[in-house]
Amino acid sequence: MGKSLVTLLCDIAAPVGGYYLLRAFDVAPVWALTLGGLPPALRVLYLAARHRRVDGMGIFVLLIVAVGLVTTLATGDARLQLVRGAWFxxxxxxxxxxxxxxGRRPTTYQATLALVPRRAAELEDRWADTPSFRRVWRVLAVVWGLGGLVHSAFSIVLAYTLPVDVVPGLDTVLSIASFVVLQVVTQVLLAREGTMNRMWARR
Structure with a gap:
């Protein structure tokens, strides 16, 4: 619970809150966006130093921050900053x-294997002998893939049609809502298929 709270504060609350705090001190929007994006990167670097490794999500966060900094230095365009995450x-x-x-497996399934390495062997057994299990992960790849594209399209439209100062807060709400909807759909589909429920029940 404590780790989740720290992640929530660093990755969501700090960037948005930092942006509006810096804007209150008349920092230019493009620099407020750049500096507001530093807390997630600092968290990733701290964890990398502590555990001596960086996972895929950490690399993703660092790439977004790096692209944002390069965009700021090269163009000074706040709207390009707003859509950097959407293009990723x-x-x-x-x-x-x-x-x-x-590849051999859908990305959604590979991500689950990485999250629960102790159950990887059992998951692989289910993949090998349960057609409905393979099918649900392929469906989830479509759901998350299309969901990500739709969310990105909305984010880009918001960035180029609304005032810059409105977008960070609104886009954060949109991102959270999209993630919650996709998680609900994921849990419903997995529950209907049933294999995961049976596996967790035996733990």
């Missing part, structure tokens, strides 16, 4: 959809 989300969405044809 587009790539991730396309990657999830492509994983249905490229």
């Amino acid at each position: 989300s587009v790539l991730i969405g396309l990657w999830m959809l492509a994983s249905l044809r490229i």
Whole structure:
């Protein structure tokens, strides 16, 4: 619970709160966006130093911050800063959809294996002998891939049609709502398929 709270504060509350705090001191929007994005990167660097490794999500966060800094220095365009995360989300969405044809497993399933390494062998057994289990992870790759693309499209439209100062807060709400909806759909589909429920019940 404590780790989740720290993650929530660093990755969501600090960037948005930091942006509006800096704007209250008349910091230019493009620099407020850049500096507001530093807390997640600092958290990743702290964890990397502590555990001597960086996971895929950490690399993703560092890439977004790096692209934001380069964008600020090269263009000074606040709207390009606002959509930097959306373009990464587009790539991730396309990657999830492509994983249905490229590679041995859908990205959604591979991500689950990484999250529960102690159950990896059992999950792989289910993948090998349960067609409905394989099917649900392929469906989830489509759900998350298309969901990411739709969310990114909305984020880009917001960034280029609304006042800059409105977008960070509104886009954060949109991101949270999208994640919650996709998580609910994921849990419903997994519950209907039933394999995961039976596995967790035996723990």
